[in-house]
Amino acid sequence: ASWGQQDSPHLIWIWGTQGQWPLPVCDQLAPSVPLQYGLYSSFMGCFVYCLLGTAKDVTLGPTAIMSLLVSSYAFHQPVYAVLLAFLSGCIQLAMGLLRLGFLLDFISCPVIKGFTSAASITISFNQVKNILGLQGIPRQFFLRIGETRAGDAVLGLSCLAALAGLRAMKSHLPQAVPTEPLAVRISHLIVWICATARNALVVLFAGLVAYSFQVMGSQPFRLTGSIPQGLPPFRPPRFSLAAPNGTVPFPSMVQDMGVGLAVVPLMGLLETVAIAKAFASQNGYRIDPDQELLALGVANVLGSFVSSYPITGSFGRWVAGGGLSPTGALVLLSLAYLTSVFCYIPKAALAAVIISAVVPMFDAGIFRTLWRVKRLDLVPLCVTFLLCFWEVQYGIVAGVLVSGLLLLYSIARPPIRVSFSPALVLVLPAFQSSLHFPAVEHLRDSVCSRALAAASPARSVLLDCSHVSSIDYTAVLGLAELLQELHRHGLSLAFCGLQDPVLQVLLSADLEGFQHFPSWEEAGEALGCSPRMG
Incomplete structure (x- = not known):
């Protein structure tokens, strides 16, 4: 083996045919902390x-x-x-x-x-010798x-x-x-x-x-x-x-x-x-x-x-x-x-x-369970499991990041349902309690593409916001651009079910052509049409 310093003057790295390990310079190659x-x-x-x-x-x-x-x-x-x-x-x-x-x-x-499954395997193999x-x-x-x-x-x-x-x-x-x-x-x-x-x-x-x-x-x-x-x-x-x-x-x-x-x-x-x-x-x-x-x-x-x-x-x-x-x-x-x-x-x-003690920590059944329940959750599981064999901290951090990205994707791309009636498009986005900047572009594209694609007379678009409890400034700007874009195509945009915090933000923004109604039934009556789920 050869000796050399890497990254820290207080650690010595040993290179050999079986890998490399850091040791403090005063360590006499002790196998472990004393018992x-x-x-x-x-x-x-x-x-x-x-x-x-x-x-x-x-x-x-x-x-x-x-x-x-x-x-x-x-x-x-x-x-x-x-x-x-x-x-x-x-x-x-x-x-x-x-x-x-x-x-x-x-x-x-x-x-x-x-992490626990990888740790159980690592610890077990370390004890086999x-x-x-x-x-x-x-x-x-x-x-x-x-x-x-x-x-x-x-x-x-x-x-x-x-x-x-x-x-x-x-x-x-x-x-x-x-x-x-x-x-x-x-x-x-x-x-x-x-x-x-x-x-x-x-x-x-x-x-x-x-x-x-x-x-x-x-x-x-x-x-x-x-x-x-x-x-x-x-x-x-x-x-x-x-x-x-x-x-x-x-x-x-x-x-x-x-x-x-x-x-x-x-x-x-x-x-x-x-x-x-x-x-x-x-x-x-x-x-x-x-x-x-x-x-x-x-x-x-x-x-x-x-x-x-x-x-x-x-x-x-x-x-x-x-x-x-x-x-x-x-x-x-x-x-x-x-x-x-x-x-x-x-x-x-x-x-x-x-x-x-550690073998029971390996949960083989979790792979089958996630495959049956939600296969997407296998991604952070496998990332964490595999990277923990390399470095424990990398596996944990990578798993948390992957889980966070999956969560952010679900926030940025919520499912959006659209219902048509003779003169109205009812948009029902499945927001998870908030409308924030990652999702606003997706909302704009979905509303515009579906409202303008229907071959029918000029109609109004009604956006159901009953599940939205908070909104940020970027989302307000996106809604203002959506209002203008629909207006250029001869369509109006109305909001229904706005909660008080969201309503106050939109009123403070003073959006041109902004109109809102307590429920989509009242909106349908005020706009001269009867929305029908479809």
Whole structure:
């Protein structure tokens, strides 16, 4: 591989046969952020959300999708990851105070589904090399399949099968009936607990197997390794980074993280609100997106003081059971007393747990559903899905832009119905509450072409505006030109059903020949004709 600088003086890019990756100059090619930072990220959000959250079923903590994003923008550096949590929290907090939660309404369901489906595939493939016991292979692990370690492969596949079986067992577990015998109810409870706590059971079993081999003097598995014991110190995040060639200042670190400062807080909020809305709909309560922003922002800001990287809501953590405060307390107890036994956990078992958690996020049925319901929505879905394999932020932005363009097209080209009577053309545009500049040219062309194409005596054109609640100046100019053009061809233009705000705008514009009526029936009588739908 060759070394060189690109875009930023604080990043070194490695070019090789398997692609290129950015690393900070002080990074000694570390494979990932140290494992203890996952635990540091798992307790603060639990306590904060208890006080500030609006969804009783949501838990905050590190998730697979957020970890994927952080790995893209923190360059495997804990300092970058913790600072990203602090800055993301500040951005989310500011958005909550400014009540910008409505921005999530512009991210459509196909974009979300495309992102989560692509993320599930990406995360799963990144973990396959751990299932096979391969090490030091960032990409294209399939070229090194021959180096698979038999012990890791057997353990990893066994853990995957056990997790799949326990998941299926829980989904097919019948509802407990109070009238059943006590032994039946106890066995039902035991099965439910085992299926619900399947991740912990599988990891515990794999750890015991690895420990047994360690005692016998052999170790066929790649282990997690030692994790520092004790609680993280409570201190503010570092706003500079020591490097061999000097100190990387705060502005340069912000520049290095780039669009991650927009993507990470937005996706954290999106994942939290999506999960909260799902549970709120299921359990019959409502959430406040702005309050969710405040809760998530405070959790990330305070979390950065205990070395947490960005956190968000998680389906898997809720499904695993446990309330917010008990979950946080268990993590604190683990950090204080149990980290010494974590070193015996095989990486293959952890990879199996991660794969089992993210595979259900791939929603294959959404493609069939959209093909059946509305095929045009497949465009933002596929754009987001495919581009997320290249860069996550490009996929999300492209999906939002495509969804926005489809929305703008529907606004700019509304369907227009025309009804003819002996002396009247009734125009019924399907405006979506407003007549703004993108649609005015389409309206002019449609009215003129259809009114002038009919072979009949001179007639009036009646424009039904009963569904128009707002209008802009460009649209007013377009209507004035439409009045003049119809007048040149011996036709008059009248408006009916104008709402007060729109009527006031048109009266203020003082359009020549402007006339309006409360309804199209009254207009027909005043114009000496009877409009008839056709």
